[in-house]
Amino acid sequence: MSKKNQINIENEVMSQIKSGKISMKPKWYFMLGSTLMFGSVVVLTVVSIFLFNIALFSLKPHYGPGAGFRLEMMINSFPWWAPIIAITGIILAIWLLKKYDFSYRKNFPLIILSFILAVILGAILIDILGFNDYFAKRGPMRGFYRQIENQTNDNFRPGKGNGLRLRKYNQDTFEIDKNVPK
């Protein structure tokens, strides 16, 4: 049986090769594929770092006293779209690596962990090194950063929001001012 199969398969495959019915994909095709994949992963990483950094940037003015109330306000005004897009980016990058992976054995848990760490560390580093302030003051992203800063500050300003007015109770807490007409 195996001899018969051998002749059949060998003949069938070789006749397709000789007739030109099947041909080898050129080397550049795979190089282009790998380059595109690598490029996509790099772009997705940069975008993820940027979005994660925006999330950190929008939280920055609200460190300090009044933690409980501020936390609640922070959750309400947090730009959830930023981490959602960042996480989607991470998932997409991992999917790309898995689907178009032409290489061999890879430690995927390690790659995923490194990728997430790179995104978080990258975002924190940008924040610590003061690039956020730099971008908010000058450069092509100035308008965007200012918009996020203003939007967040507006949401945190006492006395604003849903027809209720807030007044400062003491140094750390706020309360709803019931005496103010709606």
Place this chain on the structure above:
Amino acid sequence: MRDIQKLSDEQIVEIIRTKDKELFSEIIKRYEEKLLRYASYLLNDSEKAKDSVQNSFIKAYVNLNSFNSKFKFSSWIYRITHNEAINYINKNKNEKPFFENLEIESDENLEEEYSKNEIISMIKTCINQMPIMYKEPLTLYYLEDKSYLEISDILRIPVNTVGVRISRAKALMKKICLKKTK
């Protein structure tokens, strides 16, 4: 004429890619029987196995430029055959369940109880009743003489997982074979 028999698979692939595409017949000769045996164990059908091996050779030829000569060619071509067989099984999923979440205890003592030849004959008798996730590493290890590292390359799973699956596969095989002989 070159002494083709003395050349390694990787050297032959290099010649096919650069000089002589007809030398692909030598690759077919070297792997056809092994791949047919492997695919037959996975698919439980010699005709389907033949089709899948033929497709594997065609895919291997078309994508030959994506093969990295630094790695083992045998792992690469086994991987293609594995993918072909899995694609076939997925398309015909109703034919045989996967038993993905089957809980099976490990069996480290099978080698002490039986000789390697006895284990091989057990595999040949009972392999058809085993789920594919155990069938694959067991076949590759005992029937195709692949190392844990090569199996890890072919199945794209960590080496430790290969060990765990083989151990569980032996326990399952023992159960199935004992049932059969009772």
